[in-house]
Amino acid sequence: MIPLSYYLLLSGILFACGVLGFLIKRNIITIFMSIELMLNGVNLSFVAFAAQWHALSGQVFVFFVMVVAAAEAAVGLAIIIAVYRTRETLNVDRVNLLKL
Amino acid sequence: MLHLILFLFFGTICVAGAINLLAQSHPINSALSLIAVMASLAGEYLLLGAEFVAAVQVIVYAGAIMVLFVITIMLLNAGKEERTQGSRVAILIGVPGVLIGGVLVAWTLLHRPDMQTVPIGALKGDPSDIARLLFHDFLLPFEVTSVLILIAIMGAVVLASRPEAIARPHRSTPGPQETRELVATGKDHR
């Protein structure tokens, strides 16, 4: 018997780590991975809340999140490959042609 | 007690993996640590009773998505990331923002009086029940998501396969000569 808030705390930590990764990592693939990390954190909170409210829909949402994550991974990695072809770099700081 | 121990075990792996993801400079290490995070998250799910979710987490996330990542890293032969100072904003505004937000959330979570406690295997996510939910109550979202997947597949194919890839072989994804190139340039990925 442990308080649910622990799980939520864990998911929060994971999410924060994901955001931090997004902020401090330069490699676009790593950044992408930190997005996945955030998604996982959210999934954990989903499951935890499902346990709190005894509603399975929380776990069902996890599946949807996973599906979206898979789709996103496919498209995102394809984009990364395309970007690498044109820019020949994976460093997001070098992929900023919008800049003045 | 056992619950707390297991939770802490998996949780530690999770956090360690997450931090390692940030700490590692080589994407492949980040990827592996992320796999570790996901696997241990599956353990957390099991603790919460969502065994089906746990299994799918391992199969889909660890087994499929992360494989995609690893393959991509191998293909693009991503080396150590260079420490460019691209964005002051991210460091000066973003990081503090994240920390503040995290601290606030943690504070709220820990100071909620009505936060209930859960036993081990709190809510048993039996596959049949989940399937019933998925194919009755959430049928429409399910179908929509399938369409989303389809679109994603097409988008990925269109994006990743380019006609001029033949014209510039060293930029194209598949093909033996390309891989040779990859490995030739792949002398220094540490």
Next chain:
Amino acid sequence: MTPQTLSPLLCTIPLLPLAGAAINGFFGRQSSKKAISAVALAFCGLAFFMAVLIAANFSSASAPYSFPLAHWLRSGNFQVDFSFYLDQLSLVMLLVVTGVGFLIHIYSVGYMWDDDGYYRFMSYMNLFMFFMLTLVLAKNYLVMFIGWEGVGLASYLLIGFWFTKDSAAAAGKKAFIVNRIGDFGFLIALFLMIKHFHSLDFTKVFAQVSAWPTEVAGIGILTAIGLLLMVGAAGKSAQIPLYVWLPDAMEGPTPVSALIHAATMVTAGVYMVARSSMIFERAPTAMMVVAIIGTLTALFAATIGIAQTDIKKVLAYSTVSQLGYMFMACGVGAFSAGIFHLMTHAFFKGLLFLAAGSVIHGIGGEQDMRKMGGLRLYMPWTFTTMGIATLAIAGIPPFAGFWSKDEILWQAFNTSWVYWLIGVVTAFITSFYMFRLMYMTFGGDYRSPAVQEAHGHNPHGHDDHGHGHGEPHESPWVMLGPLVILAVLSVVGGFVGYGNRFEHFLAPVFQGATEVAQEASHETAGRALEYLLMAVSVSVAGLGWLLAYLLYSRRPQLPARIAQSLGGLYQAVAHKYYIDELYAVLFVKPVVDGSTTILWHDIDQGVIDAAVNDSADAACHVSDSVRHMQSGNLRSYAGWVAAGGAVVIAYMVWMGVR
């Protein structure tokens, strides 16, 4: 044939010329000139034929036809239908418009043949016919207003027909703008009617009006309506103070001047006033204003006509003054007389213009009478027909003008001898300048420089339609035919008014009105007085002729000396009393300056544009400062997002705590 079978013709009559206009306008460019003229003439003539058909079985006794074509406006109990209406008055107008119009169409075939815009011209003419017929056959004021505006449009198009000429374009604009002023009054009159009668239908309005008492005090709705209508009429029929556009309108081709600016359109005002006789009869003040304006215009324009040297200008001013006559008639309640004069005037003035056109055509586009002379030898037919017309307009019996003008003068005398006096003086001046025109044009011998320079091409011609030539020549028969027909009409046309037959024919239309005026007229003064006045006017006309003969046939050098002796006065007359300049100073300049300085520079540039530009600049500056956030650096964006998320979380936590 019964009204049921005939009344449908009412809508076909206007629509036929419209069809012709459409066909010529859309397909004329490709088709041959023969086809164009065939179409134009066919549709116009068909309309005329139908008009005759209707007239054949329409007596003074027969009830008005009316044919509702379609519903138009409906709001509450107020309703306007697109319907046509024919009574004796509109029948007369119908015949005049279609008849004279048809003749002038034939004439223009010959006159405009060599012009490049031939199909355009014919299409415009047909269009004008359509609108004019709509105006004439309207059953309510709104449909009438459509025709009213339409003829304005057609006249604008035709005055500016040679739009490459600045003067023509300017004249077209002037006509349009001046007409706007009049239309403005007309519109307000319509609004007043809607307000007070809740209808624009002639019969309904007049039915209500007949119940109203006569506004003796001179102040009231009917007076207001009447005056406003008169403003409109003054604009369309070139009365003081809005007559200025008509002389300039002579920039258009001569058939246009004949059809629009002499025979038909300019008389629309008279027709409208006559149509509204019911209203005017119950607004004596409005009547008086109409009479005074008409009288003054008649005299004023006639005096200007004396000193003009451009043949068409002379005719234009005489038109103005003749219209003045008609308004005088309406003003003294002799509506039938006014309409009568309208008809005869259509005949002889149309004839005059056509003949003048024939002259201009014959000597290669020259319009200055001082360069003419002796043309009777070159173009005898034109000379005779024009002479007949001159006699008619001068009021020499038994020609048409005599009957109508005399009728008007007699009615005017019955109302007040002042009108009669001025009328007679005008008659004298009229005959003088008309015969002056005749002598300068046809008398003496040919004075054109074109002959001296041995048949050289004549460059400066107003109607430069293809060929200028030195040797004057008679016009082709396609032009002379209408001249002859109109000449015959101007001879015999007056006899329809013999013994007030014309008046009785129109009686059913004006009975509501005339009953007020008539009880004064015939009984008070006997026949003797009438004959006396008749003799006076005839003798005055004769005097005018004599004077003109003396000055311009016997002693051609005399006028110049007289002009010098008169000096300033002559100059004033020659320059049309500087009216145009006066208007330019009084109205045009203030408007132009005001709109330039205030509206344009101050308001438009200073306020509106400034607002737009300043806001644009502000946006530009703001975004220029904000733009740097859009560094294109993914991580920076992420940083902003994270910060925003932190703010949101903080807010929510705070709300939760509170």
Next chain:
Amino acid sequence: MSITTFIIISIIKSVVVLGVLLTAVAYSVWLERKVSAHIQNRWGPTRVGPFGLLQPVADGVKFILKEDLTQPHVYKPLYIAAPIISLVFAITSISVIPFGNWVDIGPWGTYLQVTDVNIGLLVVLGITSMGVYGVALAGWSSNNKYSLLGGLRASAQMVSYEVSLGLSLVGVLIIAGSLSLRDIVDAQRHMHWNIFLQPVAFFIYLISAYAETNRTPFDLPEAESELVAGYHTEYSAMKFAMFFMAEYANMVTVACLATLLFFGGWLGPVLGPPILQMILPVLWFCLKVFLFMFLYVWVRWTLPRFRYDQLMAFGWKVLLPLAVANVVVTALIVAWRA
């Protein structure tokens, strides 16, 4: 039973199963060598022990004693981790495989199964899918073109065929109505083996399984003729042994799975005294697994190797649609029955 006994029994079971498994692995190598030798009309190992039965021991000794080369240009952490990963996952997947029915050992009774998870099938799939990393990382960290190509091929091939493998099992699951391997086996009583109910699914499974385990005709990751030895080109000694064992362990697992899912697991004629009744199911099970192992070898030395594009095209354009169709048909039939 108390937590301690639970733990004890679990440990015992694990150790036993591990031992059995490793022995099986070792002797499947021996089996392969023998069979292939006879297929090629040779004798195969004969020297060490009778019929060369001790050959695996000799091999093990050799592997252990050999020098463990580590090329300087490899990426060490992963180079070392890769074989461990693949072996660990290969062995772990056996943990949920039931070998037999309930047995009573003195006071205690237990299932012949390390742990009975009610989503056992998914667990197996998940663990095998994790096995990809070993191969991929090995190929990448060796920093050698052959290894890289081998790793790429292996991972791509395994990921692709995993899809049709999983889909082929869905039909079985629909019929059994459970994810627990034990229930699935129980659902096949009275000779209602899924091989009869789901022949298509079985063949899809078989083919995909061969591809999953990188066995001929799908052994492109280690296509000697083109890639030397594929992802384990740079490996030697114990590391190589790990890959080797992992491969055979996977084969065993897949064979067990096939037995459980399609051939009624331990089901078979059971008779005789209680002891025999306890032994027989295990015997049946082992027999069936042995058949599958034999089939593996047989196929390996019979069929030629595919070309890579053929492999991919076959997987995506033939097997996958077939599996989906099978799922749909099965679902329709079951729904129609109900």
